[in-house]
Amino acid sequence: MIPSPLALTMGDPAGVGGDITLKAWLKRDVCPPFFVIDDIERLTALAARLNLNIPIHAIDSPAQAMDIFTTALPILHQPLAVPSIPGKPDAANARATLAAIERAVALVQSGQAAAVVTNPISKDVLYGAGFKFPGHTEFLAHLAGGGAQPVMMLACEKLRVVLATVHVSLKDAIAQLSTDGICTIARITHAALKRDFAIADPVLAVAGLNPHAGEGGAMGREEIDIIAPAIRHLQNEGINAQGPYPPDTLFTSKALPTYDAALCMYHDQGLIPLKTLDFERGVNATLGLPFVRTSPDHGTAFDIAGTGKASELSLIAALNMAAQMAAARG
Amino acid sequence: MIPSPLALTMGDPAGVGGDITLKAWLKRDVCPPFFVIDDIERLTALAARLNLNIPIHAIDSPAQAMDIFTTALPILHQPLAVPSIPGKPDAANARATLAAIERAVALVQSGQAAAVVTNPISKDVLYGAGFKFPGHTEFLAHLAGGGAQPVMMLACEKLRVVLATVHVSLKDAIAQLSTDGICTIARITHAALKRDFAIADPVLAVAGLNPHAGEGGAMGREEIDIIAPAIRHLQNEGINAQGPYPPDTLFTSKALPTYDAALCMYHDQGLIPLKTLDFERGVNATLGLPFVRTSPDHGTAFDIAGTGKASELSLIAALNMAAQMAAARG
Numbered sequence: 001m002i003p004s005p006l007a008l009t010m011g012d013p014a015g016v017g018g019d020i021t022l023k024a025w026l027k028r029d030v031c032p033p034f035f036v037i038d039d040i041e042r043l044t045a046l047a048a049r050l051n052l053n054i055p056i057h058a059i060d061s062p063a064q065a066m067d068i069f070t071t072a073l074p075i076l077h078q079p080l081a082v083p084s085i086p087g088k089p090d091a092a093n094a095r096a097t098l099a100a101i102e103r104a105v106a107l108v109q110s111g112q113a114a115a116v117v118t119n120p121i122s123k124d125v126l127y128g129a130g131f132k133f134p135g136h137t138e139f140l141a142h143l144a145g146g147g148a149q150p151v152m153m154l155a156c157e158k159l160r161v162v163l164a165t166v167h168v169s170l171k172d173a174i175a176q177l178s179t180d181g182i183c184t185i186a187r188i189t190h191a192a193l194k195r196d197f198a199i200a201d202p203v204l205a206v207a208g209l210n211p212h213a214g215e216g217g218a219m220g221r222e223e224i225d226i227i228a229p230a231i232r233h234l235q236n237e238g239i240n241a242q243g244p245y246p247p248d249t250l251f252t253s254k255a256l257p258t259y260d261a262a263l264c265m266y267h268d269q270g271l272i273p274l275k276t277l278d279f280e281r282g283v284n285a286t287l288g289l290p291f292v293r294t295s296p297d298h299g300t301a302f303d304i305a306g307t308g309k310a311s312e313l314s315l316i317a318a319l320n321m322a323a324q325m326a327a328a329r330g
Numbered sequence: 331m332i333p334s335p336l337a338l339t340m341g342d343p344a345g346v347g348g349d350i351t352l353k354a355w356l357k358r359d360v361c362p363p364f365f366v367i368d369d370i371e372r373l374t375a376l377a378a379r380l381n382l383n384i385p386i387h388a389i390d391s392p393a394q395a396m397d398i399f400t401t402a403l404p405i406l407h408q409p410l411a412v413p414s415i416p417g418k419p420d421a422a423n424a425r426a427t428l429a430a431i432e433r434a435v436a437l438v439q440s441g442q443a444a445a446v447v448t449n450p451i452s453k454d455v456l457y458g459a460g461f462k463f464p465g466h467t468e469f470l471a472h473l474a475g476g477g478a479q480p481v482m483m484l485a486c487e488k489l490r491v492v493l494a495t496v497h498v499s500l501k502d503a504i505a506q507l508s509t510d511g512i513c514t515i516a517r518i519t520h521a522a523l524k525r526d527f528a529i530a531d532p533v534l535a536v537a538g539l540n541p542h543a544g545e546g547g548a549m550g551r552e553e554i555d556i557i558a559p560a561i562r563h564l565q566n567e568g569i570n571a572q573g574p575y576p577p578d579t580l581f582t583s584k585a586l587p588t589y590d591a592a593l594c595m596y597h598d599q600g601l602i603p604l605k606t607l608d609f610e611r612g613v614n615a616t617l618g619l620p621f622v623r624t625s626p627d628h629g630t631a632f633d634i635a636g637t638g639k640a641s642e643l644s645l646i647a648a649l650n651m652a653a654q655m656a657a658a659r660g
Contacts, residue, residue: 167542168541168549169540169544169549169551170500170539170541171501171550174500174504211498211596211597211601212497220499220502248598248602249605249609250602251602252609266541267578268541268599271578272581272599272603275578275581276602
């Protein structure tokens with residue numbers, strides 16, 4: 001197991017982060033030890049609102065969390081600027097949201113925390129407060145000291161996917177596809193599967209772009225011109241990349257056990273099968289950083305914040321994957 | 331139940347059609363009554379090759395199949411030109427392959443068969459013999475007398491999908507998307523869900539094209555410019571079309587029970603979730619024809635023809651769906 005606890009950030013205090021943190025701690029017998037960086041008053045009030053009888057215990061340093069985790073939820077106090085109301089995000093608290101992330105990164109970099117697990121943030125709220133990054137992942141890469149190219153991996157028990165293109169229109173995704181881009185993602189993924197998942201010789205299944213992977217050029221040439229050359233490059237480097245495979249049969253129960261990660265060409269090619277297979281337990285892991293970081297694969301869900309309706313299963317899966325990755329890294 | 335048997339075509343005699351037909355008959359207690367249009371000698375030889383003790387009984391008219399189906403596999407003899415070797419397709423038998431389809435359609439049109447179920451054909455083999463249609467579906471539409479616009483529906487127990495674009499590159503699929511095209515597919519699907527599936531007021535879930543359904547135009551404008559206008563048109567006609575929905579959460583276990591069919595924008599958007607959910611029992615149904623037609627959702631699989639390895643589950647699902655659709659049509 002991990003020698004130090006996981007650092008869990010508060011996320012947007014008006015979102016479901018508090019709800020799922022409290023509910024995850026109630027299932028602490030299936031969670032690795034963690035502490036949350038959050039405002040102790042707001043989390044205590046939230047527990048009362050949800051009728052959850054949870055002892056919340058302030059700590060001074062992460063090491064204390066290892067001892068008290070079984071009897072209380074350890075919290076490293078991060079004061080909010082204004083009281084938080086569930087479902088009503090307030091830009092005045094953006095600084096505290098970001099500070100929790102910065103502190104988590106500092107603690108993992110100094111070896112006091114085993115990994116960073118982040119609760120959902122709202123980019124719109126942060127942009128209103130001057131945040132300059134496209135998202136959580138890029139902010140973490142910046143805090144990691146630059147130079148790191150982060151790769152988002154989405155994973156459930158049966159499937160890991162990485163994406164050659166992410167949050168762009170489908171038309172732009174096709175235009176952005178490149179042999180170099182695919183190779184870069186594949187190399188980072190390959191290294192992470194070895195280091196963070198202890199897979200000695202990872203198999204990467206590379207999806208085609210077009211129906212039936214283009215059927216020899218009859219339905220699109222990207223497989224021939226872009227994807228197959230990338231696979232040859234990778235194979236020449238000793239990376240076990242295979243494909244390009246017809247996308248529609250890459251995620252069947254027969255195909256899934258034959259590879260360690262699927263490299264998908266666009267957002268929905270990877271996220272449709274992942275969410276179809278396991279919507280509630282999806283985890284987002286950031287590969288290529290100098291530290292381990294995971295998060296639940298859902299947003300702030302302002303509409304149900306403070307109601308207790310949000311499922312804690314994705315956060316629990318994220319905590320466990322972070323602990324496994326940190327243990328593999330050693 | 332259906333008053334007349336289903337007509338099952340031979341498909342390419344060098345493919346797995348014979349294998350799965352024989353194996354489906356062995357599970358006849360979970361199949362509706364059917365007869366196969368095939369060469370009696372080749373099917374008898376195949377049964378011997380597979381060590382299957384199956385009485386194969388020639389019939390003169392489909393009505394006889396209803397009586398003998400429980401004790402023998404009824405066959406309407408369609409002679410091959412040359413003996414068929416599993417895995418070795420021969421253009422000399424293309425005429426017999428097509429004749430089986432033509433006879434099945436004639437029998438369903440004259441009311442002697444309840445529906446047409448087709449075994450897989452090889453377009454390449456048929457093209458070599460002068461076949462002029464893009465595929466099975468278009469040939470059936472032609473035999474139906476023209477005017478019919480066929481719509482391919484793929485279905486498993488949990489999900490039905492129809493496609494706004496099919497066998498074209500992803501780039502061309504985006505270029506071909508149109509409000510009119512989406513409306514046409516939706517109207518045919520809506521009518522078929524009422525007539526063939528006895529759903530009084532079918533709900534059509536229309537997928538977006540882009541990640542997160544474009545997020546208000548931030549990641550592509552097709553939702554705003556093409557898809558949402560189609561949904562408004564359809565709603566004005568009294569069709570319960572909803573969307574455009576983010577594609578990645580449209581096929582979760584929570585979402586699936588909320589609609590009767592998903593209208594997808596491109597091949598893999600529909601086929602990835604379908605095959606991920608249930609690879610072995612997928613059924614291809616052709617909507618918009620004057621008769622019911624289904625087929626297993628796989629190809630000729632020449633590489634395993636004659637080995638008995640091919641799964642009969644998709645064919646059994648296709649037979650049962652055809653019987654249900656024919657019964658609903660009355």
